[in-house]
Amino acid sequence: MTDSTADTGASRVLGGRPTEATIRTTTTITTVKNTSGAHIELKNVNKVYGEQTVPAVEDFSMDVEPGELIMFVGPSGCGKTTTMKMINRIIEPTSGSITVDGRDVLSLNPNELRRHIGYVIQQIGLFPHMTIAENISVVPKLLGWSKEKTRNRVDELLSVVQLDPKTFAGRYPKQLSGGQQQRVGVARALAADPPVMLMDEPFGATDPITREKLQVEFLRLQESIGKTIIFVTHDFDEAVRLGDRIAVLSDRSKIEQFDTPANILRAPANDYVASFIGHGAALKRLALIPLYDALLGRASDARGTASLPETDSLRDALDLLVLTGLPAIGVTDASGKVVASVTVDQISAELGDDVGGAAAGALS
Amino acid sequence: MTGFDLPGLLAFWGKRYDDILQLIGQHLLVVAVALLLATVIGVGIGLLVWNSPVGRSLAVTSAAVILTIPSLALLAAMIPLFGLGWVPTLIGLTLYSLLPIIRNTVVGLREVSPAIMEAATGMGLSRGAVLLRIQLPMAWPVIVTGVRVAAQLTIGIAAIGAYVGGPGLGQMIFQGLSSLGSKNALNYALTGTLGVIVLALIVDGLFTLITKTTTSKGLRA
Numbered sequence: 001m002t003d004s005t006a007d008t009g010a011s012r013v014l015g016g017r018p019t020e021a022t023i024r025t026t027t028t029i030t031t032v033k034n035t036s037g038a039h040i041e042l043k044n045v046n047k048v049y050g051e052q053t054v055p056a057v058e059d060f061s062m063d064v065e066p067g068e069l070i071m072f073v074g075p076s077g078c079g080k081t082t083t084m085k086m087i088n089r090i091i092e093p094t095s096g097s098i099t100v101d102g103r104d105v106l107s108l109n110p111n112e113l114r115r116h117i118g119y120v121i122q123q124i125g126l127f128p129h130m131t132i133a134e135n136i137s138v139v140p141k142l143l144g145w146s147k148e149k150t151r152n153r154v155d156e157l158l159s160v161v162q163l164d165p166k167t168f169a170g171r172y173p174k175q176l177s178g179g180q181q182q183r184v185g186v187a188r189a190l191a192a193d194p195p196v197m198l199m200d201e202p203f204g205a206t207d208p209i210t211r212e213k214l215q216v217e218f219l220r221l222q223e224s225i226g227k228t229i230i231f232v233t234h235d236f237d238e239a240v241r242l243g244d245r246i247a248v249l250s251d252r253s254k255i256e257q258f259d260t261p262a263n264i265l266r267a268p269a270n271d272y273v274a275s276f277i278g279h280g281a282a283l284k285r286l287a288l289i290p291l292y293d294a295l296l297g298r299a300s301d302a303r304g305t306a307s308l309p310e311t312d313s314l315r316d317a318l319d320l321l322v323l324t325g326l327p328a329i330g331v332t333d334a335s336g337k338v339v340a341s342v343t344v345d346q347i348s349a350e351l352g353d354d355v356g357g358a359a360a361g362a363l364s
Numbered sequence: 365m366t367g368f369d370l371p372g373l374l375a376f377w378g379k380r381y382d383d384i385l386q387l388i389g390q391h392l393l394v395v396a397v398a399l400l401l402a403t404v405i406g407v408g409i410g411l412l413v414w415n416s417p418v419g420r421s422l423a424v425t426s427a428a429v430i431l432t433i434p435s436l437a438l439l440a441a442m443i444p445l446f447g448l449g450w451v452p453t454l455i456g457l458t459l460y461s462l463l464p465i466i467r468n469t470v471v472g473l474r475e476v477s478p479a480i481m482e483a484a485t486g487m488g489l490s491r492g493a494v495l496l497r498i499q500l501p502m503a504w505p506v507i508v509t510g511v512r513v514a515a516q517l518t519i520g521i522a523a524i525g526a527y528v529g530g531p532g533l534g535q536m537i538f539q540g541l542s543s544l545g546s547k548n549a550l551n552y553a554l555t556g557t558l559g560v561i562v563l564a565l566i567v568d569g570l571f572t573l574i575t576k577t578t579t580s581k582g583l584r585a
Contacts, residue, residue, distance in 0.1 A: 090486055115488035125483025129501045129580035139487050172582030188487075198486075 037228030038101040038195035040064040040087065045096030047082055056082050057253040060096070066195075067226040071243035073236055073276065079253030080232050084198050087230065088117045100196060115139055118189030118197035118227070122204045124181050126173040132158070132184050133169040139192045157187040162217060179210040186218070190225070197229045204233070215241055236276055240265065240284055248273045262288050282351055286315035291331050291342065294350045302330035302341035310339070314350055317342050368550065376551040384536075388559055391532030394525065395518050395567070398454050402461030403511055409462075410469025410507075411495060420470055427463035435460070435524045443528055453522065453530030460521055461514035468510025472503025505579045512571040519564045523556065533559040 041064070047057040057079045064070050072080040085091040087098055089110045098105045105113055126135050133154045140150040155165040161183035173181055182202060189197060203211045203218075219242060222229065233239055239246045240261040247258045250272055257269035265285045268274040277284070292310040307330030308320055320329055321344055330338035377384065406427075413419035430438075435456065442452035476499045484494045526534030533556045540553030576584070 088486060090482065111488045111490050113488070114486055117486075119483070119486035121479060121483060121486070123477070123479035123483075125477075125479040125481075127480060127484070127498055127502075128582045129504075130582065138489070142488060142493075172580075174582060 037066050037197075037226060039066050039099075040196065040228055040230070041097075041099045042083075042087070043097045043099075045083070045086060045098060046094045047079070047086060047091065048094045055094070055252055057086070057093075060253050060255070062247065062255070062258070064228055064230070066228055069222055069229045069231060069242060069244045071239035071246045072230065072232045072249055073234065073239045073246055074249035074253075076234060078249050078251055080249050081200055083249075083253045084200060084230050084232050087196070088114050088119060088198055090119075115142055115192060116194045116196070118191075118194040120185050120189045120197070120199045120202040122201040124185040124205075126181055126184060126188070128173050131170050131172055132163075132176070135173070135184060136188045136191050138188070143192055145192075153191060157190055158184075160190070160221060161187045163187075178206055179214060182206060182210075182214060183217075186221075190227075195228060197227045199229060199231045201233055202231075203238070204235075211238075218242065236278065237284070240288065248276055283315055283318075285351060286318060286347065287313045289314045289350055291317060291340075294342070294346065296331055296340040296342050296346060297328060299330065299338050299340055301328045301343075302338055303328050306330065307332050307338055309334075314342075314347050318344065318347050321347075368554075373551050373554060376548060377555065380555075384555060384559065387531070387533050387535060387556075388563065391519070391522055391534075391559070391563060392567075394450065394453055394531050395457065395515065395522050398457035398518055398522075399461055399511055399515055401454070401458045402465055402514060403507075405458070406462050406465030406510070407469050407500075407507060410466050410473060411500070413466075414470045414473040423466050424463070424470065427466050430459045431463050435521045436527060439524060439528045439530075448529035450531055452528045453525030453532075456525065457518045457522055461511075461518055464510040464513040464517070465507065466510075468506050468513075469503065472506030473499045475506065476502050501580060502583065505575060505583060508571065508575045508578065512568065512575075515567050515571065516564055519560060519567060523560050533563070 040062075042060055042062045045057060045060040046055050048055045060083055062070075072084060074080045082091055086093045087100070087105065089105060093106070100117075126132075127138075130138075133151075136154045136157055137150050140153060145153070154169060158165040158168055163180060163183055168176070168180070168184075173184070176184065182205075185202065189199075203214045206214060215238065231239075231242060243261055245258060245260055246264055248256045248264065248269075250256050257264055257273045262285060264273065265277060265281050265288070268277055268281075290311055290313055291308070294314055303326045304324065306320055306324045306326055308316055310331050310333055317329065317331075321342075328341045328343045331340040331342055333339045409423050413423045438459070439452055439456050442455060446452045446455065473495070480498065480502075481494060484498045489497065522530070522532050523534035523537055525532060526538045536552045536556030536559070538556075540549045540551070540556065543549045543552070
């Protein structure tokens with residue numbers, strides 16, 4: 001999936017001219033492949049609680065490729081969290097099989113298993129009596145790492161989540177803000193470099209500004225570490241922003257649609273999925289398409305001085321067009337030189353082009 | 365019985381300070397040993413029963429029943445079993461200390477939020493490790509408070525221990541009571557009683573210090 005996007009990007013960028021943006025994107029994809037996580041497979045997984053007749057999760061099957069960031073989206077109580085928690089056996093499945101890199105998790109010692117699966121929950125759950133460094137060291141200690149290796153790892157991880165090790169390693173959780181605590185939560189989950197991460201609404205309790213910042217940082221982090229991640233959220237916009245693929249779930253964890261954000265936005269499988277997307281599907285799609293992936297006009301067509309970098313999305317471009325009232329605005333490359341222009345028609349054409357081969361043919 | 369006579373009391377202290385200090389030392393020692401025993405036993409019981417509703421109420425109720433037995437009766441009942449002296453006093457004080465310690469241990473262990481328990485389990489800590497490395501340190505300030513209450517309780521009760529030949533300031537109180545009418549009767553009783561009160565205050569202050577030094581900085585308010 002990621003590959004095809006990259007290919008299209010490379011061939012289409014401003015008429016095939018290779019730009020820095022393309023090169024950067026391609027490199028990123030290569031690194032993701034190199035450091036990717038594990039392959040996860042769930043097969044006909046069921047969960048029935050106690051004497052209840054209606055299962056909480058019914059016949060759930062899913063294949064997750066190494067290094068993929070999968071979003072589970074659904075209303076509360078649909079079983080998305082239950083499904084995720086069966087992977088590290090916080091909840092034991094009633095039937096079915098779950099494998100991580102071909103190994104049946106149900107046959108492994110649950111504590112051993114969990115030491116190799118990062119786990120982040122909404123309430124974070126930092127241990128208040130331990131310093132930040134001690135919190136992060138828990139799993140490395142369990143795995144018998146040397147003191148020096150553990151200490152180096154703590155420093156490395158704190159830097160990765162943008163917290164200065166000198167300042168924060170010796171502090172206690174209560175001395176940190178909510179956003180900082182959540183970063184430590186992510187660092188702690190990454191401590192032993194697990195191939196798989198399970199994240200249960202990790203940014204759900206933070207304010208909108210912090211949340212967006214954490215999301216951006218998290219995406220950048222995932223680009224460099226390439227874990228296999230199952231990420232549960234009830235926020236569809238968060239799913240679109242972060243996910244490689246989104247599983248839209250309804251009651252009993254039924255998969256209504258499982259596809260890339262762009263595909264779900266373009267062609268929701270049914271009314272349920274459509275209702276989950278809500279209003280403004282076209283705008284949400286535009287936000288996913290960077291300018292360098294779009295078919296743009298000549299630089300000489302740009303009017304006025306308004307311009308924006310080619311790494312911005314079509315949604316940003318539309319925003320600027322509406323704001324300035326100009327018929328066309330400039331698009332700049334990494335050096336700041338105007339290399340193309342974009343109009344509302346061209347933006348619309350990108351959406352139309354995505355609808356399918358027929359529509360695209362008619363347009364060109 | 366003669367009336368209160370301050371110079372007389374001071375003169376009594378001047379003459380008997382060796383004995384007084386020795387009795388204070390004994391009193392402290394018997395209370396400290398009993399508290400140590402009760403902490404080991406009480407925290408141990410708390411760790412075993414905290415998560416079982418039946419075990420929990422059984423342990424707390426039993427300890428509460430023990431506390432309702434009048435101290436004189438409990439100590440006297442132990443004479444046929446353990447004779448006179450330190451042993452019955454020590455056992456009695458240990459038994460009386462159990463209720464606050466068990467109850468606070470159970471409360472403290474149960475107070476740890478489900479989110480922290482889930483995070484710990486999700487990281488691959490075994491049940492025992494969660495209990496000893498996460499719950500127990502987090503419950504510690506509550507447990508120390510229980511020991512502190514037990515200390516206040518036993519410093520008073522220890523005085524009764526003299527009835528079964530136990531050590532401590534109770535010996536002075538009983539000596540005073542048994543020699544009513546004599547010159548120093550009131551001085552004996554008063555010295556014993558004041559000693560117990562002062563000791564209680566000092567030990568309480570000590571516990572403030574113990575709580576502070578044994579609780580993680582991250583848990584202090």
